[in-house]
Amino acid sequence: MTTSVLPQTATDRLRWAVADGWTVTRRDLAHWVRQPGPVIFSLLFSVMIVLMFGYLFGGAMAMPGRAGGGQASGDYREFLMPGMFVMTMLFGVGETVSAVTADARKGVTDRFRAMPMAPSAVVVGRGTADMLNAILVLLVMIACGFAVGWRAHGGVPETVLAFVLVLLLRFALIWIGIYLGLIIKGEEGVTMVQTLEFPLGFLSSAFVAPSTMPGWLGAVAEWNPLSSTILATRELFGNPGWGGDSWITQHALLMAIVWPLLLVAIFFPLAVRRYAALGR
Amino acid sequence: MGGTGRAVSAEGLGKRYGETAALDGFDLTVPEGTVCGLLGPNGAGKTTAVRILATLLRPDGGRAEVAGFDVASRPAEVRASIGLVGQHAAVDEVLSGKQNLEMFGRLYHLSPGRARRRADELLARFELAGTGNKPAKQYSGGMRRRLDLAASLILEPAVLFLDEPTTGLDPRSRNEVWEAVRSLVDGGTSVLLTTQYLDEADQLAGQIAVLDRGRVVANGTPDRLKSLIGAERIDVVVHHAGEISTAVAVIGRISGNDPELDVDNRRISAPVRDRVAALTDVVRALHDAGIEAEDIALRRPTLDEVFLRLTGHRAGRPAEEVAT
Known part of the structure; x- marks a missing residue:
């Protein structure tokens, strides 16, 4: 008889949670290997946006802090890359939502829930896989940035901190993605989330400085949590386009930590409650 | 098992969704x-x-025990004792059959080696060994369902739940699944299967519970249920509306039941016990009464008729299936 022994102690339970979470993570990694198409497509898509904005629109972009424009478009690509690092983290939300809804729709989530595995593993595994994916995406974007002339001008600690902030934001976005994935039922909802990523990204300092927008719109863009991470990393990389007069731009570094933590504080409990509500 | 001798026992279970x-x-x-x-x-x-x-x-409301464990207070023990095959083949479609079974085996906390061996055993047992590295998405419906079944059997569960295991399958795949279920039952697994098909319950189950509006309205062996509802039905279609009343009387007398009448189609239908005798008796009696039948046929009762007889109302669509 093949039987399993349920964990008795807290240590056993923790060991199970880690092992099960890793098994679920490995499932996603196996997807990349067996079906690399979607991963490659999403990487190429981000590279394409860099090229599109860097070379197609870049020449026409007014750079903040330099009246009259006329600067080399190389400056715009320096301005663009921190925005793109953050945009790729935002694109990850659609992938999280899509994976969570697909599992729910195909009954895989129910199978997991009816198994004697650690209940946290489904979510922990998803989160770990998405973080690993985010690191891969970021590495590709860094290489892409180097290719188009972007450089980190700060020291090593500043550069490392900047990337940590980008990943911290992705970590926060995972919980939004899991929460939305548990609410959304059909593929239409997933498409909607993916479509909304663009206006949300445009309404930040990723592509243009909020100071060039009409007053109220600029304020919304400045208070967009994405903007704080973008501004803080521009500052840490020593790329142009950071700074501003408003409180939120003056405290970009602080807010690049506060916003993600706030999002986690809101969406982690929501996601956990939603997951528990599957039993209602 | 908790030694109760009962794979499943449910008492007064209730579940409401709003008004339903x-x-x-x-x-x-x-x-x-x-x-x-x-x-x-x-x-x-x-x-x-x-x-x-x-x-x-x-x-x-209510309470339930599965494999001797209370579902509310000891869900972990229940989960370690059951297998569940839902309405969708709940397998990872990108992974191969072997990868699926190994993953689920690891989540059942088998060592990597044991998970691999168990996967191979189950692939062989469900005739999936030849599928190699092919992703499950390329499997036929029947193969996917067998993989689903295999994934539910990694721990040799004491109790197996099959929720409409053959819905949406072609007849050949359905037979494959039935064969797999039969061989499990021979191995001593307790099974609770849901189905919309009387035929399927009859093929597989030693006990049938008929569910209507959230409540079991009849329960017993297939034979007992059949004696309640009449194992087979005779359908007679007459040429002329004027012949209906005579035909109803003839068929009612032979079958011993009140026939159902479909006036528009001039169809009279009644359950019968001894099918061949009933058929010859009806043919002879109709002939003696001077009625020329347009069609006479024996057939199994439909689920609608089972319902009508057991509950007094047609199955229809009283409420949408909320939990799917």
């Missing part, structure tokens, strides 16, 4: 080592019942 009662006083006992078919139309509460017993849903 998906389950309303659901009672059921499935003895260890037996197969129980839960028969009912869409919306009767079959899936809700299975989801509660498999710890996926919490009931609003």
Whole structure:
């Protein structure tokens, strides 16, 4: 008889949670290997946006802090890359939502829930896989940035901190993605989330400085949590386009930590409650 | 097993969704080592019942034990004792069959080596060994369902739940699944299966519970149920509307039941016990009465007719299946 022994102690339970979470993570990694198409497509898509904005629109972009424009478009690509690092983290939300809804729709989530595995593993595994994916995406974007002339001008600690902030934001976005994935039922909802990523990204300092927008719109863009991470990393990389007069731009570094933590504080409990509500 | 001798025992289970009662006083006992078919139309509460017993849903009222463990207070023990095959083939479609089984094996906390060996055993047992590295998405419906079944059997569960295991399958795939279920039952697994098909329950189950509006309305062996509803039905279609009343009297006398009448189609239908004798008697009696039948046929009762007889109302669509 093949039987399993349920964990008795807290240590056993923790060991199970880690092992099960890793098994679920490995499932996603196996997807990349067996079906690399979607991963490659999403990487190429981000590279394409860099090229599109860097070379197609870049020449026409007014750079903040330099009246009259006329600067080399190389400056715009320096301005663009921190925005793109953050945009790729935002694109990850659609992938999280899509994976969570697909599992729910195909009954895989129910199978997991009816198994004697650690209940946290489904979510922990998803989160770990998405973080690993985010690191891969970021590495590709860094290489892409180097290719188009972007450089980190700060020291090593500043550069490392900047990337940590980008990943911290992705970590926060995972919980939004899991929460939305548990609410959304059909593929239409997933498409909607993916479509909304663009206006949300445009309404930040990723592509243009909020100071060039009409007053109220600029304020919304400045208070967009994405903007704080973008501004803080521009500052840490020593790329142009950071700074501003408003409180939120003056405290970009602080807010690049506060916003993600706030999002986690809101969406982690929501996601956990939603997951528990599957039993209602 | 908790030594109760009962694979499943449910008492007064209730589950409401707003105004709709998906389950309303659901009672059921499935003895260890037996197969129980839960028969009912869409919306009767079959899936809700299975989801509660498999710890996926919490009931609003009542209590249930599976493999001797209370589903509410000891869900972990229940999960370690059951296998669940839901309405969708819940496997990872990108991974191969072997990768699926190894992953689930690891999540059942088998060592990597044992998970691999168990995967190979199950692939061989369900005739999936030749599928190699092919992703499950390229499997036929029947193969995917067998993989789903294999994934539910990694731990050799004491109790297996099958929720409409053959819905959407072609007849050949359906036979494959039936064969797989039969061989499991021979191995001593207790099974609770839900189905919309009387035929399927009859093929697989030693006990059939008929579910209507969230409540078991009839329960017994297939033979007992058949004697309640009449194993076979005779359908007679007459040429002229004027012949109907005579034909009804003839068929009523022979079958010993009140025939049902479909006036528009001039069709008279009644359950019969001894099918061949009934057929010859009806043919002869109609001939003697000077009635020329347009059509006479013996057939198995439909689920609608089972319902009509057991519940006094047509199956219809009383409530949408809420829990799917």
